[in-house]
Amino acid sequence: MSGQAHVLEARGVLFDYRPSTPVLRGVDLSARAGGLLCVLGPNGSGKTTLLRCLLGELSPGGGRIELDGRAVESYSPRRRARLLAYVPQFPAAAFAFTVQEIILTGRLSHTGLLGLAGLKDLDIAREAMKMTHTLEFAARTLDELSGGEAQCVMIARAIAQQPSVLLLDEPTSHLDVANQLLIYRMMKRLAHDWGMAVVCVSHDVNLASRFADELLLMRAGRLIASGAPGEVVRSEILSKAYGVDIDLIAAPDQDTPIVRAR
Amino acid sequence: MRRLAVILLAGALLNGGCERRAPRDDVPSPRVVSFSPAITEMLFDMGLGDHVVGVTRYCILPEGVRRPVVGSQLNIRAEPILAVNPDVLLAQTAPKHFETVRKLSPHICIAHFRIETLADIGVAMARIAEIVRRPDIGRRAKAEFLAKLKNVREKVAGLNRPRVIFVTGYKNPLAAGRATFINELIELAGGVNAAGEKYSGWKRASIESILRLAPDVVVCEAGPATVDEARRYFEKLTASGGTKVRVCTVTDRRWTIPTGWIADRAAGRMARFIHPELRPGGGE
Amino acid sequence: MTDLPVQPPALTGRKLAICLLGLLLASVAVAAACSLAGQYRLTAEIWRIRLYRAAAAAVVGAALAVGGLALQGLLRNPLAEPYILGISSGAGVGVLLGLALATRLALPRWSTTPFLSLLGALATSAVVYGVAQRRGRLSPYVLLLSGVMINVFNGALILAILQFTRPTDMIHFIGWGMGQVPEWLWDDPVLLIVAATIVIGGWFVMFVHGAAFNALGLGDDVAASSGVSVHRLRMLTFVVVSLMTAMAVALAGPIGFVGLIVPHVCRIFLGPDHRLLAIVSGFVGAMFLMAADTFCRMIDRWTDLGELPVGVITALVGGPFFIWLLRRRFREDAA
Numbered sequence: 001m002s003g004q005a006h007v008l009e010a011r012g013v014l015f016d017y018r019p020s021t022p023v024l025r026g027v028d029l030s031a032r033a034g035g036l037l038c039v040l041g042p043n044g045s046g047k048t049t050l051l052r053c054l055l056g057e058l059s060p061g062g063g064r065i066e067l068d069g070r071a072v073e074s075y076s077p078r079r080r081a082r083l084l085a086y087v088p089q090f091p092a093a094a095f096a097f098t099v100q101e102i103i104l105t106g107r108l109s110h111t112g113l114l115g116l117a118g119l120k121d122l123d124i125a126r127e128a129m130k131m132t133h134t135l136e137f138a139a140r141t142l143d144e145l146s147g148g149e150a151q152c153v154m155i156a157r158a159i160a161q162q163p164s165v166l167l168l169d170e171p172t173s174h175l176d177v178a179n180q181l182l183i184y185r186m187m188k189r190l191a192h193d194w195g196m197a198v199v200c201v202s203h204d205v206n207l208a209s210r211f212a213d214e215l216l217l218m219r220a221g222r223l224i225a226s227g228a229p230g231e232v233v234r235s236e237i238l239s240k241a242y243g244v245d246i247d248l249i250a251a252p253d254q255d256t257p258i259v260r261a262r
Numbered sequence: 263m264r265r266l267a268v269i270l271l272a273g274a275l276l277n278g279g280c281e282r283r284a285p286r287d288d289v290p291s292p293r294v295v296s297f298s299p300a301i302t303e304m305l306f307d308m309g310l311g312d313h314v315v316g317v318t319r320y321c322i323l324p325e326g327v328r329r330p331v332v333g334s335q336l337n338i339r340a341e342p343i344l345a346v347n348p349d350v351l352l353a354q355t356a357p358k359h360f361e362t363v364r365k366l367s368p369h370i371c372i373a374h375f376r377i378e379t380l381a382d383i384g385v386a387m388a389r390i391a392e393i394v395r396r397p398d399i400g401r402r403a404k405a406e407f408l409a410k411l412k413n414v415r416e417k418v419a420g421l422n423r424p425r426v427i428f429v430t431g432y433k434n435p436l437a438a439g440r441a442t443f444i445n446e447l448i449e450l451a452g453g454v455n456a457a458g459e460k461y462s463g464w465k466r467a468s469i470e471s472i473l474r475l476a477p478d479v480v481v482c483e484a485g486p487a488t489v490d491e492a493r494r495y496f497e498k499l500t501a502s503g504g505t506k507v508r509v510c511t512v513t514d515r516r517w518t519i520p521t522g523w524i525a526d527r528a529a530g531r532m533a534r535f536i537h538p539e540l541r542p543g544g545g546e
Numbered sequence: 547m548t549d550l551p552v553q554p555p556a557l558t559g560r561k562l563a564i565c566l567l568g569l570l571l572a573s574v575a576v577a578a579a580c581s582l583a584g585q586y587r588l589t590a591e592i593w594r595i596r597l598y599r600a601a602a603a604a605v606v607g608a609a610l611a612v613g614g615l616a617l618q619g620l621l622r623n624p625l626a627e628p629y630i631l632g633i634s635s636g637a638g639v640g641v642l643l644g645l646a647l648a649t650r651l652a653l654p655r656w657s658t659t660p661f662l663s664l665l666g667a668l669a670t671s672a673v674v675y676g677v678a679q680r681r682g683r684l685s686p687y688v689l690l691l692s693g694v695m696i697n698v699f700n701g702a703l704i705l706a707i708l709q710f711t712r713p714t715d716m717i718h719f720i721g722w723g724m725g726q727v728p729e730w731l732w733d734d735p736v737l738l739i740v741a742a743t744i745v746i747g748g749w750f751v752m753f754v755h756g757a758a759f760n761a762l763g764l765g766d767d768v769a770a771s772s773g774v775s776v777h778r779l780r781m782l783t784f785v786v787v788s789l790m791t792a793m794a795v796a797l798a799g800p801i802g803f804v805g806l807i808v809p810h811v812c813r814i815f816l817g818p819d820h821r822l823l824a825i826v827s828g829f830v831g832a833m834f835l836m837a838a839d840t841f842c843r844m845i846d847r848w849t850d851l852g853e854l855p856v857g858v859i860t861a862l863v864g865g866p867f868f869i870w871l872l873r874r875r876f877r878e879d880a881a
Binding site: 319320334335336337431432433434437439460461462465466467468469470471473485486487488495498499502515518 | 589591592595648652653654655658659709710712713714716718721726728729730733843846847850851852853855
């Protein structure tokens with residue numbers, strides 16, 4: 001889906017809402033195509049702010065963010081949307097749009113005037129819906145769906161944009177264990193089978209370490225560890241990040257241990 | 263003294279009264295607050311302006327004359343009224359709005375007037391003069407008023423009666439129907455109020471209604487800035503009909519306020535609008 | 547997972563074109579019916595007067611309906627309507643100020659009620675923008691609050707100016723405030739032409755951005771990441787709706803309920819796709835106001851009440867109908 005190995009790169013990102021309280025104090029991030037990268041950290045570490053800077057929604061006070069080799073601000077919203085797609089934490093629609101209509105809004109950056117969907121757009125939407133198991137809901141509205149199903153719809157919408165990079169903001173924070181597993185498996189497939197660079201801000205260390213190819217651990221606006229899960233999921237690193245004592249418990253069928261706060 | 267009491271009692275019965283029927287006996291020259299532009303006008307027209315110690319914001323005073331403003335019909339406060347120390351308060355607003363004034367100064371006579379027809383104007387003049395203890399002036403003013411009206415009535419007696427419509431404004435015209443004194447004025451001046459056949463009171467009339475009433479004369483009251491457009495508008499509007507319609511315009515707001523001015527100016531002019539062949543009489 | 551067809555089918559250009567054509571024909575039919583209603587020695591002159599009046603009603607109705615729809619989409623709130631940006635109260639301040647000053651100064655010839663209303667409306671728009679903007683950007687929440695506050699402030703201004711207004715002018719102002727489709731445009735159609743141009747232009751702009759409004763309904767962040775320039779769209783909508791509503795109020799005074807009810811009713815029957823709604827609401831608004839205005843004209847014909855202001859009819863019809871519609875929807879949801 002893209003030529004470069006590192007599709008989304010951030011170097012030394014600084015951001016503050018007010019000069020007295022810096023939120024990001026120089027964060028680096030490198031997302032490569034075909035890999036799932038999870039950003040971890042305690043509340044208030046700046047994970048969501050980092051995501052919003054990557055999206056181009058916030059302008060960083062310093063550092064560079066590059067999408068496909070060019071600064072992210074240099075893209076028009078339409079061109080950026082063909083490279084970068086976003087899945088919000090809480091799916092919500094102000095009006096009673098059907099699932100199909102919602103997913104077709106993902107085609108906005110590809111369609112012409114009025115965003116009218118052609119056959120190709122319908123095909124891509126159908127593929128997205130099949131991938132996310134939402135085809136059967138095509139005629140339903142968001143409020144008729146469960147949390148997990150709605151989140152799948154938003155993911156389908158995002159991948160209908162045919163992006164190189166997919167950004168998700170804590171997509172499973174409000175879902176049950178089965179749906180959490182479903183979403184993480186989906187993200188992994190999108191990365192490995194579909195070749196996207198998937199960046200997911202996560203609140204769940206266990207799930208992230210189990211599925212991600214790369215982890216970024218933040219605390220107080222700084223990166224304190226990054227790399228493969230095996231390198232980051234260490235008791236002393238996690239304890240320092242979260243400020244509580246962390247135990248690691250070996251799990252029989254996976255490489256990374258299970259993390260538990262004492 | 264007894265005649266005064268009878269007249270005032272009659273006036274009170276007809277027009278609603280007050281607790282105190284007349285100013286106190288020991289006040290030869292009552293201080294008057296007028297809460298109605300029409301009443302203020304009548305007072306000054308009759309030469310009783312010296313008695314006036316307070317007026318409303320919208321009262322029109324003669325050139326060069328100043329009087330303290332003590333409120334308005336929608337803003338009745340006891341303090342400014344009492345500050346000018348009146349003996350009499352004349353108003354068209356219902357007496358209940360002056361409760362506070364009455365309670366604070368029970369010696370003040372509060373007289374309520376209803377001035378809606380031409381006859382009311384004459385009666386009001388007489389009663390106002392009675393209250394300020396100059397009944398002869400009131401009687402004379404009323405007589406002159408009635409005489410002028412009679413003069414106009416006589417001039418048009420026996421002439422044919424064209425259909426007349428009186429409107430204010432031209433973009434959203436309000437037509438004078440029955441039960442307005444304009445209706446009386448038109449009848450007096452030798453016409454027939456066409457709008458009175460359909461409407462009662464002042465009503466917003468659509469163009470089609472105006473045309474359907476088939477007036478021979480349209481009298482339009484408009485502001486000085488728009489009066490020429492108003493005339494042109496009605497002329498164009500009525501041009502398509504078979505008969506020629508005469509369009510007259512007036513700019514003075516006093517056409518819609520019943521005072522003695524109606525007899526002085528309006529009646530004669532209305533008669534000439536309706537019957538242009540009449541010669542102007544004295545005082546017009 | 548069986549390969550089910552994607553259903554219902556998506557909105558296509560052909561469907562929109564058919565819809566547009568159908569509504570255009572329907573509007574012309576309604577306009578014709580309205581202008582022929584209650585004929586009595588219908589001369590060419592009378593018919594011409596009625597057509598201008600129907601045209602004015604159509605322009606005002608379309609402006610209010612499309613403005614209401616655009617604001618509902620922009621603010622993600624189905625209860626938004628064009629006057630929340632302070633347009634009608636600003637127009638009222640302009641008109642009342644003119645009435646109050648006319649007794650003291652000789653105002654220039656061009657300061658007619660429509661012009662003063664336009665001036666007041668646009669000035670208020672600018673103030674609302676100035677209050678609500680932050681670094682040139684508008685947030686929906688702040689915009690809504692600013693509009694509400696400026697409305698309240700204008701209301702207070704109006705009360706203050708009323709103290710200096712003659713009672714007769716006050717009555718005139720109250721009449722204006724109820725809204726009335728103008729009847730004099732056959733004589734001087736300049737205002738109608740200007741208004742129609744602005745309204746049709748603004749309508750087209752809102753239609754063209756229909757897909758962007760759809761995306762906006764999913765949240766600013768989702769819309770932005772789909773390719774919508776959210777801030778630019780917000781600014782554009784604010785300017786367009788302000789202009790359209792200001793023209794509607796300049797023509798006919800503040801007619802209520804059309805901007806709230808028409809888009810909402812259309813949405814209940816047709817779904818929330820803004821591309822479709824932009825077309826439909828405009829026409830439905832035009833037809834609704836034409837019919838209501840004709841009804842007012844007939845009331846003057848049948849009764850001796852004179853012409854009722856059309857704002858009274860839209861309120862009396864719109865209010866209860868809206869309540870009935872909402873209750874029907876509650877019952878459907880509960881079932």
